[in-house]
Amino acid sequence: MLLKKPLLQVWLCGAAFACLPGASFAERAERIYSDAQLHYVNFVQETDGMEALFKAMDEARIQDVAIMGLGVAKKWEESAPREPRYYMGDEAPVYYYSATDALLAEAIQTLPGQQRERLHPFIAGFNPTDMNAVRHVELMLEMYPDLWKGIGEILTRHDDLTALTKGETPRANHPALDAVYELAAERSLPVILHSNLTSKREREPIYRQELKEALAAHPQTRFIWAHAGTSAEIHRYQGKIKNLDTIVGELLAAHDNLYIDLSWTVLEPYLLEEGVPTPRWLALVEQYPDRFMIGTDLVGRFGNLGKNIQGFDRFLDALPQEVADKVARTNLLALLPEHD
Incomplete structure (x- = not known):
């Protein structure tokens, strides 16, 4: 039986994306990236160091990095048989x-x-449930003037990390963060916010309203939503968040101050399905070409920097070249305060 021409064309394109209007192999080889989220230290506040970071950046063609510490540290309890290296290493x-x-x-x-x-360093070392949280941000701005380019990653709803964190449960619309968001708007500092859409067990986006309230209450604050509300633990329990592209699209349409960090938990199974770019996500990024960026979200260890950032190439290659350049590099830079 003969295949109809459009179907035949799609079949012939296959995984090589030869028929897509995106980047050529030569253009991909010359692509320069910005990493929209990288942590200088891990969960025990250790790091490979700056020499290793710049070596990895140069090898991966990453010119710019939004870099931050980690606002929490893992406790090494006396009863533990070995020092934990990750927040989920033990209880x-x-x-x-x-x-x-x-x-x-x-x-x-x-x-x-x-x-x-x-x-481009971001301030991350404060308790998002502390009504004095803004004082720490102000102190860092005073101690290191002209250094900071943003605030975050602010860790709010984050499944097991939230459960392991001592104290009150953080959320995107917590009153303690109002002053932080207001200061961010005054100083033109973007805010990277981690706020999961849901828990590991609930399939409905039970925490979406918290994010919406924060966005609506602070329209002058530019929010970068880390991982578009996803996490590895949600995927482990649920596979994927249903209709995530629709949820993200509705939030982008309603809030001009929202930007999306497509770091690793969004790559699979959303941007790519079995290695193939997802048409609905391609269409969404093309609809809002200035509102998406990519990041590695590495924590203190930089050996996989190139592998992680170039993991987005299949998706970027399927976008128009101008849009791909924005997502890969310039959208992050456009959000940063101007250099003095």
Whole structure:
């Protein structure tokens, strides 16, 4: 039986995407990236260091990085048979760790000017349920003037990490964050916010309203929504969030101050399904070409930086070249405050 021509064309294109209007192989080889979310330290506040970071950035063709510490640290309990390396390594809690910002700032200040210009540090070391949280942000801005380019990653709803964190449950619309969001708007600092759409067991987006209220109450604050509300643990229990592209599209339409970080948990199974770009996500990114960016979300270890950032190439290659360039590099830069 003969195949109809449109179906035949799709079949012949296959995984190579030869018929798609996106990047050529030569253009992909020359693609320059910005990493929209990278943590300088891991959950025990250790790092490979700046030399390893820049080596990995250069090898991966990553010119710019939104870099931050980690606002929590994992406790090593006396009863543990070994030191935990990750927040889920054992049942011990995590606690808020404000020194993470100073560790990052001091490391950046030792760098030569050309390297410093490639790093865009964010303030992350505060308790998002503390009504005095904004004081820490103000202190960092005073201690390291002209250094900071954003605030976050603010860790709110985050399944097991939330469960292990000592104290009150953080949420995107917590009153303690109002002053932080207002300061961010005053200083033109974007805010990276982690706020899961739902829990591991609930298939409905039970936390969406918290995010919507924060966006509506602070229209002058530019929010970068980390992982579009997804997490590895949600996927482990549910496979994927149903109609995530529709939910994201509705939020983007309603809130001009919302931007999406498509870091690793969004890559599979949303942007790509079995390695093939998803048409609905391609259409959504093309509809809002200035509102998406990519990030690795690595924590303190940089050996996989190139692998992680280039994992987006199949999706980027399926986009028009101008849109792909924005998502891969310039959308993040457009959100940062201007250099002095």
